[in-house]
Amino acid sequence: MKKRLVILSILMVFVLAVPVYAGIPLNTAQNAxxxxxxxxxxxxxxxxxxxxxxxxxxxxxxxxxxxEIEFSRRxxxxxxxxxxxxxxxxxxxxFEQVLEKAYIDKILAYSNEKVNFYKETMxxxxxxxxxxxxxxxxxxxxxxxxxxRKGNQWKTYDVVxxxxxxxxxxxxxxxxxxxxxxxxQLLEILRKKVKTH
Amino acid sequence: xKSYLLSIFLFIxxxxxxxxxxxxxxxxxxxxxxxxxxxxxxxxxxxxxxxDTTVDPFEEExxxxxxxxDAAIAKAEKVEIADPLEPFNRAMFQFNDKLxxxxxxxxxxxxxxVVPEPARISVKNFFANxxxxxxxxxxxxxxxxxxAATEAGRFGVNTIWGIGGLMDPASSKELDLKxxxxxxxxxxxxxxxxxxxxxxxxxxxxxxxxxxxxxxxRYFLNPMSYITPWYYPTGTKVVEVVNRTSLSIGDYESLKxxxxxxxxxxxxxxxxxxKKKIKRKNNKAGAAGVQLEQxxxxxxxx
Numbered sequence: 373m374k375k376r377l378v379i380l381s382i383l384m385v386f387v388l389a390v391p392v393y394a395g396i397p398l399n400t401a402q403n404a405x406x407x408x409x410x411x412x413x414x415x416x417x418x419x420x421x422x423x424x425x426x427x428x429x430x431x432x433x434x435x436x437x438x439x440e441i442e443f444s445r446r447x448x449x450x451x452x453x454x455x456x457x458x459x460x461x462x463x464x465x466x467f468e469q470v471l472e473k474a475y476i477d478k479i480l481a482y483s484n485e486k487v488n489f490y491k492e493t494m495x496x497x498x499x500x501x502x503x504x505x506x507x508x509x510x511x512x513x514x515x516x517x518x519x520x521r522k523g524n525q526w527k528t529y530d531v532v533x534x535x536x537x538x539x540x541x542x543x544x545x546x547x548x549x550x551x552x553x554x555x556x557q558l559l560e561i562l563r564k565k566v567k568t569h
Numbered sequence: 570x571k572s573y574l575l576s577i578f579l580f581i582x583x584x585x586x587x588x589x590x591x592x593x594x595x596x597x598x599x600x601x602x603x604x605x606x607x608x609x610x611x612x613x614x615x616x617x618x619x620x621d622t623t624v625d626p627f628e629e630e631x632x633x634x635x636x637x638x639d640a641a642i643a644k645a646e647k648v649e650i651a652d653p654l655e656p657f658n659r660a661m662f663q664f665n666d667k668l669x670x671x672x673x674x675x676x677x678x679x680x681x682x683v684v685p686e687p688a689r690i691s692v693k694n695f696f697a698n699x700x701x702x703x704x705x706x707x708x709x710x711x712x713x714x715x716x717a718a719t720e721a722g723r724f725g726v727n728t729i730w731g732i733g734g735l736m737d738p739a740s741s742k743e744l745d746l747k748x749x750x751x752x753x754x755x756x757x758x759x760x761x762x763x764x765x766x767x768x769x770x771x772x773x774x775x776x777x778x779x780x781x782x783x784x785x786x787r788y789f790l791n792p793m794s795y796i797t798p799w800y801y802p803t804g805t806k807v808v809e810v811v812n813r814t815s816l817s818i819g820d821y822e823s824l825k826x827x828x829x830x831x832x833x834x835x836x837x838x839x840x841x842x843x844k845k846k847i848k849r850k851n852n853k854a855g856a857a858g859v860q861l862e863q864x865x866x867x868x869x870x871x
Contacts, residue, residue: 470829471827474827475823478823510690511816535841535845535846536841537841540841542829544649544833544834544837546829
């Protein structure tokens with residue numbers, strides 16, 4: 373109990389010490405999500421033919437919101453060092469495509485669910501966790517964004533959906549694959565995955 | 570019967586090993602590591618898995634310099650589970666996967682076409698209401714008396730005014746009796762039982778020895794289980810599962826699509842999900858003492 377109190381008070385000091393950035397990460401995440409919702413709600417883009425335009429617009433927002441290199445590096449963790457710079461670049465690119473293919477239809481199928489942003493927790497001076505909820509008629513889905521400050525910008529490096537961290541989830545998978553395979557073989561698996569979709 | 574149950578409990582305790590230390594929040598990494606190693610030794614798994622369960626050296630290597638402040642977070646979140654039964658589990662994962670795509674999903678889709686969503690939510694509420702005994706018992710076993718009282722209140726309100734549990738008036742803003750997110754697995758965790766190794770049951774999906782106790786408890790404490798003849802409870806179970814699936818078609822698909830190795834992705838998602846619940850429970854237990862005190866002073870003031 374005492375230990376917890378000490379940790380809590382240390383955290384309190386941290387929270388009180390960095391009021392400068394308070395609110396900025398939350399606003400950044402909320403703005404990005406609102407821009408996504410605007411694209412999805414845009415009546416001019418309702419026709420099926422406009423799907424590609426929508427995708428292109430979403431891609432721009434994604435690039436703005438996420439730090440892909442940070443994201444990739446964290447999923448590879450210690451394995452990042454085993455990749456050559458060229459392999460790293462290809463990995464970042466392929467991984468992004470895998471994610472896009474997996475989630476784009478889910479995002480495009482959006483139908484007026486409500487998104488609530490309600491809490492920002494500063495993990496450190498340069499990192500924050502933003503909590504949000506998607507509210508559907510049958511359930512609420514908690515989605516947290518983990519953000520890092522890069523210069524003057526806050527970028528997302530991890531998304532936690534229903535308590536499951538994406539970075540952690542991919543890290544476990546890549547770790548498992550790289551335990552028995554070379555980076556080149558992993559890239560080959562990713563290439564295949566991107567193609568077969 | 571009793572000796573059978575006892576041996577299951579004994580098995581779980583031996584397989585899972587105790588969590589060391591009294592404060593799981595303060596030393597999460599240490600407990601995890603020692604626990605995983607205990608399991609690994611007992612079942613003498615192949616080398617690949619042991620590599621999986623030992624503490625990663627990457628934190629030191631990777632978090633030099635600019636990532637230094639991250640090490641603490643990464644460490645606190647380190648979640649792994651021993652998987653000595655991987656070949657069996659992978660086979661069961663395949664079985665469940667086929668079961669979902671070949672049977673459950675088509676049936677649930679048909680059902681979704683016929684039954685409107687509000688009705689399906691009511692059915693979900695009905696089954697959730699029947700889960701009252703296990704939540705009530707779990708709260709009591711964790712000495713979470715306010716949680717138990719909330720559950721009892723919910724059950725009464727929803728059964729009487731919610732037409733046998735079809736509606737959920739207890740969750741309304743006025744009453745604000747929220748369903749307690751607990752089960753026997755979390756109860757055992759609060760007693761210090763480790764989750765042990767990963768196991769995938771046919772039909773039931775990802776689990777661990779600890780959570781298997783919960784599955785068994787769910788069966789015995791569900792009033793539906795005691796209806797005769799035997800195919801009635803089976804039938805209601807099928808309705809429950811189909812109904813639940815109809816409300817979440819697409820979730821499993823997107824998890825599978827996004828995964829590079831769906832089996833590992835599922836295992837990791839399962840263990841992350843359970844770990845966070847336990848963590849939240851612990852935080853809540855810490856806050857509950859304060860809450861109780863506040864309530865006490867409040868009622869004193871009245």
